[in-house]
């Protein structure tokens with residue numbers, strides 16, 4: 160069964176075709192990496208899967224439901240979660256507040272007006288647990304603006320996982336992290352393997368080859384190859400277009 | 407944080423004591439002017455608190471809040487007028503009873519906020535400011551044109567509403583009614599802002615994109631906040647009509663919307679109690695400067711700018727938040 164199925168997707172920005180008749184199928188519980196040079200259209204693809212960007216044509220199917228016309232919140236509630244390449248956090252809230260909001264989003268309507276959300280253990284306990292998973296337990300009460308760049312990246316991942324998604328899109332989650340921090344995230348992602356479908360965009364080839372079940376190579380809005388790490392490594396087109404001589 | 411909260415609690419306690427004692431103290435000096443002035447403060451404070459819910463917490467810069475204030479005022483004045491004239495309105499005889507008229511005022515303002523909010527919340531930024539202003543101006547001109555209700559000249563109320571059948575003659579009693587309602591509004595808005603609803607409303611101000619990605623349809627939460635704020639402003643307008651025993655289109659002029667914004671910014675955005683302090687400062691400055699010169703606003707403008715520059719969290723923030731590094 161495929162968790163995500165994309166057919167004939169096209170997105171143009173003026174004269175530029177950022178997504179060019181793209182087809183992609185990701186199996187349930189697969190960890191599928193997408194690699195490609197800067198400006199290849201990776202974030203534009205993520206944007207279309209989440210609903211932030213409307214494609215010019217093509218369809219996006221999530222768990223056998225056509226979601227091409229769905230809004231961002233609708234897709235999110237259907238089990239989709241994404242991390243942003245450029246962190247998107249609620250500045251002015253603490254790390255824990257940010258994660259608690261992700262949990263709140265999955266507990267039904269938020270038209271609840273009277274009880275103090277910050278004293279609600281059904282929000283706070285799982286929020287702390289999610290922070291602990293990414294190694295931010297001791298930063299829970301810090302305001303976002305007090306966190307380091309790497310910590311904000313970790314928080315971004317804690318929020319994504321706290322949404323208990325079935326389909327996770329990670330847009331360069333390790334970018335800007337220290338080596339230790341990214342090691343922790345690689346371990347975390349590999350522990351998630353088999354429990355959710357993950358689409359991972361990442362430039363760090365060591366991480367990609369260690370984690371991915373399959374890879375797709377995106378160049379100029381087109382997927383030029385899909386396969387296992389071994390198949391991609393020896394694919395001559397990929398070597399020419401992307402991996403260059405050093406793979 | 408902790409120290410700021412302590413200071414807030416002390417300030418609120420002191421303000422409560424002062425406001426409760428004020429009519430008694432004023433009575434010993436034989437002054438009714440002070441009670442009237444303080445009642446204005448309570449009503450303006452209530453409207454400013456409601457505006458803070460959408461501007462300070464929600465980040466929705468509405469420049470038309472006076473429309474809901476005015477609609478609330480006109481609702482009670484018109485209901486009393488129709489009753490006195492013996493002419494039913496929409497098949498209803500009208501009423502002079504606060505327990506009916508005030509909730510109706512909130513309903514009318516809330517419905518207007520629902521319609522205008524649903525249309526204006528599709529926009530953001532400067533467009534939102536302009537469109538909320540445009541709707542308020544529309545309401546303003548409707549009432550200027552309604553000659554039956556006095557048009558430009560406004561509409562007088564022969565006497566105050568009755569409360570549960572009893573007349574409210576004593577200005578002190580009316581003052582305490584306003585004080586009680588202001589306390590209720592602050593209590594409720596305080597609850598709302600700390601609830602799950604409030605977290606979504608505030609989060610959407612901080613990062614709308616993130617909130618949508620989490621699965622929140624932020625527009626719905628914003629609309630509900632907009633309607634709540636409109637209803638409270640409507641109650642404020644109903645009280646104002648009873649204080650002045652008069653309503654006029656001036657209640658919904660764009661300058662009035664601007665004054666409410668000044669109170670919120672002066673007091674401190676998103677500070678719950680701050681807008682009441684802002685309203686107090688506004689009324690004090692207005693009543694002292696306006697005795698010196700009729701161009702008092704020319705003097706007041708720079709004062710507001712200075713406060714915005716040197717106390718970005720408003721008077722409340724300046725009093726309660728410890729300055730970093732100092």
Ligand SMILES: Nc1ncnc2c1ncn2[C@@H]1O[C@H](COP(=O)(O)OP(=O)(O)OP(=O)(O)O)[C@@H](O)[C@H]1O
Nearest residue numbers: 172175177195196197198199200201202203204244
């Ligand atoms: N909103 C937009 N308007 C116009 N052009 C855009 C827009 N968004 C992206 N582009 C262009 O589309 C192309 C693909 O951009 P995209 O951000 O998807 O690339 P990417 O693969 O994520 O790159 P990176 O590795 O640098 O993150 C780029 O040439 C970019 O300049």
Ligand SMILES: [Mg+2]
Nearest residue numbers: 201202203244
């Ligand atoms: Mg990108």
